[in-house]
Amino acid sequence: MHVEKPRPEMTTSLNQDPHRTRDTDREKVLEVAIGREVRAYRRQQQITVAELSAITGISIGMLSKIENGNTSPSLTTLQNLANALSVPLTSFFNRFEEHRQAVHTRAGEGVETDRDGTRANHQYNLLGHIGSNASGVMVEPYLITLTEESDVFPTFQHGGIETIYVLEGEVDYRHGDDVHSLKPGDTLFFDADAPHGPEKLVKLPARYLSIISYPQKL
Numbered sequence: 499m500h501v502e503k504p505r506p507e508m509t510t511s512l513n514q515d516p517h518r519t520r521d522t523d524r525e526k527v528l529e530v531a532i533g534r535e536v537r538a539y540r541r542q543q544q545i546t547v548a549e550l551s552a553i554t555g556i557s558i559g560m561l562s563k564i565e566n567g568n569t570s571p572s573l574t575t576l577q578n579l580a581n582a583l584s585v586p587l588t589s590f591f592n593r594f595e596e597h598r599q600a601v602h603t604r605a606g607e608g609v610e611t612d613r614d615g616t617r618a619n620h621q622y623n624l625l626g627h628i629g630s631n632a633s634g635v636m637v638e639p640y641l642i643t644l645t646e647e648s649d650v651f652p653t654f655q656h657g658g659i660e661t662i663y664v665l666e667g668e669v670d671y672r673h674g675d676d677v678h679s680l681k682p683g684d685t686l687f688f689d690a691d692a693p694h695g696p697e698k699l700v701k702l703p704a705r706y707l708s709i710i711s712y713p714q715k716l
Contacts, residue, residue: 528591529569530567531567532567532591533564533568535589539585555578556575560575608640610624621642623642624639624640635711636713637710639707640707640709640710642707643704644703646703650699651695652672652697654694655690656710658713660688661711662687662706664680664684664685665706665707666706667682667701668681669704670698672694673688680706
């Protein structure tokens with residue numbers, strides 16, 4: 499009798515764990531969070547994995563699994579690591595316990611704000627803002643609209659890195675000594691400390707996303 503072998507997609511489905519729960523997912527996230535903190539403290543103190551292994555008596559292989567979030571270390575192991583790294587045991591749980599924010603801005607609800615370009619009739623709508631965060635990076639997403647009333651202004655300068663993604667229209671955009679012809683779907687990623695901005699408004703109205711990232715001030 500011929501028995502048909504399961505197709506690859508059938509095998510994948512059969513291998514899925516029907517008893518997997520949200521608690522299992524949460525435990526995995528905790529393992530990853532602890533691992534990241536252990537690695538961060540080790541690197542901060544310029545200790546190699548081999549050196550940490552010698553200090554704690556934990557094998558290099560086990561330390562690698564802990565740092566990569568592939569195992570759940572016991573409290574005894576975590577206390578051992580905390581003593582070796584001279585940090586409180588609770589510091590390994592900081593990233594897991596932090597409140598993570600999300601900002602939902604509905605269509606048309608971006609806050610119109612003033613920036614240097616507003617004096618050239620560039621409309622800036624801030625699409626969201628999160629204050630102090632664990633990453634140490636601030637990000638400002640804007641929707642910028644240029645119309646017939648807008649002026650060219652190719653001399654913006656500010657700190658950070660900027661990404662522009664064109665949604666509508668066409669603009670010749672200057673960055674330093676170069677001019678880039680930007681059309682819908684085009685992206686420009688650049689160091690915002692160099693003079694930059696739209697030099698020629700080719701097709702209006704023009705709309706593009708501008709996302710500015712820079713280190714947050716302590």
